[in-house]
Each structure stands twice: as C-alpha cells, then as structure tokens.
Amino acid sequence: MKKLLLGALLPVILFSCNSARKYELVKFQGLAQGTYYSVSYFDAKGRNFQVAIDSLLNAFNHSLSLWEPSSIISRINRNEPGVAVDELFRTVYIKAREVAKHTNGAFDYSVGPLVNAWGFGFTDRMKLSPEKIDSLMQLVGYETIKLVGNTIIKANPGSAIDFNAIAKGYAVDVVGKFIEKKGITRFIVDIGGEVFASQRKPDGDKWKVGVEKPAANAFDERNLKIVLSLENEAIATSGNYRRYYEEDGVRYAHTIDPSTGYPVLHSLLSASVLAKDCMTADAYATAFMVMGTEKAREFVQSNPGIEAFFIFSDQQGDIQTWASPGFEKKIVEQFD
Ligand code: AMP
Ligand code: MG
Numbered sequence: 001m002k003k004l005l006l007g008a009l010l011p012v013i014l015f016s017c018n019s020a021r022k023y024e025l026v027k028f029q030g031l032a033q034g035t036y037y038s039v040s041y042f043d044a045k046g047r048n049f050q051v052a053i054d055s056l057l058n059a060f061n062h063s064l065s066l067w068e069p070s071s072i073i074s075r076i077n078r079n080e081p082g083v084a085v086d087e088l089f090r091t092v093y094i095k096a097r098e099v100a101k102h103t104n105g106a107f108d109y110s111v112g113p114l115v116n117a118w119g120f121g122f123t124d125r126m127k128l129s130p131e132k133i134d135s136l137m138q139l140v141g142y143e144t145i146k147l148v149g150n151t152i153i154k155a156n157p158g159s160a161i162d163f164n165a166i167a168k169g170y171a172v173d174v175v176g177k178f179i180e181k182k183g184i185t186r187f188i189v190d191i192g193g194e195v196f197a198s199q200r201k202p203d204g205d206k207w208k209v210g211v212e213k214p215a216a217n218a219f220d221e222r223n224l225k226i227v228l229s230l231e232n233e234a235i236a237t238s239g240n241y242r243r244y245y246e247e248d249g250v251r252y253a254h255t256i257d258p259s260t261g262y263p264v265l266h267s268l269l270s271a272s273v274l275a276k277d278c279m280t281a282d283a284y285a286t287a288f289m290v291m292g293t294e295k296a297r298e299f300v301q302s303n304p305g306i307e308a309f310f311i312f313s314d315q316q317g318d319i320q321t322w323a324s325p326g327f328e329k330k331i332v333e334q335f336d
Helices: 020-021 052-062 072-076 087-102 112-119 128-135 168-183 278-289 294-300
Strands: 009-011 024-032 035-044 145-148 151-154 187-191 194-197 209-212 223-232 233-239 244-247 249-251 266-274 308-311 319-323 331-334
Touching: 020 266, 024 249, 035 168, 035 249, 052 072, 052 168, 087 168, 087 278, 112 128, 128 209, 168 187, 168 194, 168 278, 194 209, 194 278, 209 233, 209 244, 223 233, 233 278, 249 308, 266 294, 266 331, 278 294, 278 308, 294 308
Parallel strands: none
Antiparallel strands: 009 209, 024 035, 035 187, 145 151, 187 194, 194 233, 209 223, 223 331, 233 266, 244 249, 266 308, 308 319
16 A cells, blocks of 8 residues: 555546536645545535545555554554454455455465565565575465455464555545445546546547556656546456566566565566556456466456556567557557
8 A cells, every 4th residue: 555656657637528517626735545536526516525534544544454563454464463354344354355266376365474574574685595485385375365244364373464555445445435326427536547438428439548658767757558438337457567676687676476476577567457446457467466467368368357557568678568459448548
C-alpha cells in the first residue's frame, strides 16, 4: 500500500456538453495508502463526500495496512493472540486466495517475508545470500495461511501476509460502492492508478482512462501509451518502472516470483487488466507481472473473461504491446 511513486494509470477525465448542466461535477483529491487518490462524480445536489471518504480509507488502513502497526494485518503478522478479522480483511482474503489458486501461486499473499527482505516492504533491504532466500522460501506458500471462522491460522509463525497487490483495488471498489449508496451513478475513482469507471457521464460519453508508457527511470515524466473508453468497469496496472532498485546494472522490480524467492526479471514492463471490480483487476495485474509476457498471454487466451494489455520489450529491446481482443475494443487512442 505504501507506494513510493504513483501508479501507472492516468485517468484522462474529459467533461463537456450542455446536458451535464443539471449536474454539478464534484472533484477532489487526497492521499491514501501511500499514494494519491482522486474522485470525480456528477451529483445534482453538488454534495461533497470527501470527509466521509477519507474516514472510509482510514478504516481501510486500520484493517489492511502493513505500515500501520496497530492494523489487523500487522497484528496477525506479529502473531498477536485473539485477533479477529473484519469484513474488509475477509473479502480481500477470499479474493486473494481465489486468485492465488487460479494463477497457480503466481499471485501469493504469503510473500511478505520476501518483500521485506528485498527492501520493498517496511524494513530495509537485508543482505541476501541464496541460503537466506532458501530459508525465507520456507515461509512462503499461500495454502499455509488459512482463514478459519474469524481467525487466521498460520502453519508457520514466521509467515506474513502481504495484501498490497490487491488492497488498493479493493479500496477503489469500497469508495465506489459508498458513492453509489449516496444515489450517485456517474463517477470515477482512482487510487494510485487503480480505477473504477461507472456508467457514462451525463453528456453520454464513456470515461477515458490512460495507461502510462514505460519510463526509463522512476522519476521520468509521465506519458500515455494508450487511452481507453470505459463504462461500468475497472482497470488496474502493475509495472516494473516506478518501483524498483538497480544494482550492478540489474533492475529489481517490486514483484516477487513466489516460486524462486527473487524479484521478477523479464521482458514484461507493465500489465493492465480489465474486470468488473478493481480488486480482481489489481490481483491479476500483479500475477501477470510474475508470469511474464508469454505465460501471461497464454493465461489470458485460455481464460475467457479476463482482458489484458501488456507492454513488453522484444529481443532488440524495442517496446511492443499486446492486447486481448476484449481489451483492444476499448482502446480509443494509441501513441508511439
Ligand atoms: P501491485 O503494484 O499491485 O503489482 O503490487 C505490488 C506489491 O504486491 C508489492 O510491493 C508487494 O508488496 C506485493 N507482491 C509482490 N510480489 C507479489 C506476488 N507474487 N503476489 C502477491 N503480492 C505480491
Ligand atoms: Mg496488483
């Protein structure tokens, strides 16, 4: 949830037209989960729900943030006795387990000890030897962490849960549901680049969302690779070009391959996924970064209903893209 840098999606929110006049556009930004959030909606009454949304996002951190020592997830990771999970935790756990199973462990919420060891969590990077990685690998395996009733049971007390690859997406869904409950049907929610776009804007246009071009360096300017037109749909992107570190000319991304214990090192630069909800999109986007270009493409092709877009480098080091047919249909602009 802590993001050193912003996510890889840039919503391009365009408003126009007379028919929008009876609605007021309400728009605000803030900070959540170590990144920015941005909410826009059309409301006939022009109500502003920022304070309520901020407290919703705080409640979220209280359950799922690894950077909050008193959160439910932190207390479970420290093996405090008698910690009961709440509904947010339960929902994320169920989806995380489903995706872990479906991706054959490419997505694995038990990577916590490795994420910390590699310096992508809340601790500094350790001195890592192959032996140290082997010993941390003994702690990894999503099936060893189970939810029984309201309690998490770990087969290994040293194991630790990391929901950072899915929690931001779920926060988007929770904020979206909150807005809907207020009777607002035309809105877009973006948390650090994970987005849900509702039904069309009052002018009849769908929402426009951009996917960022891979950047050579973490602080490079943001440019768009594609723009999509979305309606009642979520998109999430995972990339290796905003959070990484370099050592001896090798770039280590913050995605860990749970089958090796090492950060992934391959040609896939970013994976964007469309889904009905943002939590699902977020989890699969991370899983695809683990699989790499070829395996992820095969996975998408053999799982109808999952639509994805990959940016990867070819053998000459040139940037290439691939979109599944359902994703392709939604692209309205493409840049070199
Ligand atoms: P995302 O930006 O959604 O791809 O999430 C990346 C974050 O998920 C990392 O910073 C880690 O905290 C965590 N993570 C890394 N590797 C994995 C993995 N294989 N499965 C699940 N979570 C992971
Ligand atoms: Mg993710």
